[in-house]
Amino acid sequence: MRVTFLGLGRMGLLMAGHVLDAGHELTVWNRSPGKAGELVRRGAAEARTLDEAVRGAERIVLMLFGPDSVREVLPALSGAPAGTLVIDSTTIGPEAAREFAVTAAGLGLRYVDAPVAGSTGPAADGTLGVLVGGSPADYDDALPLLHLWGAPDRVRRVGDVGAGSALKLCVNQGLGVMAAGLGESLRLGSALGVDRTVLLDTLGATAYGWLLAQKRPMLDADDFSATTFSLDLMAKDLQLAVDAADADLSVTAASLELARGALAEHSGEDYAAMAAHAARG
Ligand SMILES: NC(=O)c1ccc[n+]([C@@H]2O[C@H](COP(=O)([O-])OP(=O)(O)OC[C@H]3O[C@@H](n4cnc5c(N)ncnc54)[C@H](OP(=O)(O)O)[C@@H]3O)[C@@H](O)[C@H]2O)c1
Known part of the structure; x- marks a missing residue:
């Protein structure tokens, strides 16, 4: 799968690493350059712009600071192929998740909120909890990635968009x-x-x-x-x-x-x- 990962903070770096471990094609982007070195050494491509990052993506994962950062980044995903699934693992709150699903739909993209429970230890081990809000079909499409950083019994769909964030x-x-x-x-x-x-x-x-x-x-x-x-x-x-x-x-x-x-x-x-x-x- 061609996966784009946006946000290489403490959690994003570890989660993106699992995408490479699983053999997917990974493109990464971070607002401040200089964080992708280890991932690039292991085979990831580092995009200089968001537009470059999302071109050809089949899945886009967001792991940013909060709702304001997602609101800034999301419009720039307009160059992604129509129907691409955006998996937003940023902790943002339910109202923002519903707003972002509408923004994504306006760009021709699908959206699930999939915030994680657990910190850097579980992120490194792939044993996070993942709390997903989205349609059953989008959840199914997100699962292969979510299982890379979530424990098998801790990844669950809890309702429609916004439910995971709530x-x-x-x-x-x-x-x-x-x-x-x-x-x-x-x-x-x-x-x-x-x-x-x-x-x-x-x-x-x-x-x-x-x-x-x-x-x-x-x-x-x-x-x-x-x-x-x-x-x-x-x-x-x-x-x-x-x-x-x-x-x-x-x-x-x-x-x-x-x-x-x-x-x-x-x-x-x-x-x-x-x-x-x-x-x-
Ligand atoms: N750490 C945890 O234990 C933990 C556990 C569960 C959930 N979470 C949630 O997961 C998310 C990431 O956490 P983290 O610990 O990885 O955070 P972090 O280390 O503070 O990293 C935040 C990331 O967001 C980026 N960012 C901030 N503002 C941005 C903007 N306006 N536009 C684009 N990118 C922006 C940062 O880029 P720069 O490098 O350029 O600053 C960085 O990549 C947060 O929503 C957090 O609440 C964290």
């Missing part, structure tokens, strides 16, 4: 609130004179266990530079969640405020910095 926002809303909550537990412990190591050991056996299993080394070192999922992305996703809900998400809104506050010091670093920021107050 589910994905719920997943990340939970993560953001947990990171904020963990930080406040640490702050409370500190205010009450609880030993921090004892506290972290104890919280590790509670609902925070999953988060601490991944992020404790960063918290212990007070160093969040080994980013897997950036604070900037988390702030974007919490904002998307607050904007998408026709409901009062006050805990989510407070977590968003916290993430925004942490950005001043920790932009580009891992979202675990939210917990440190909340712990400091």
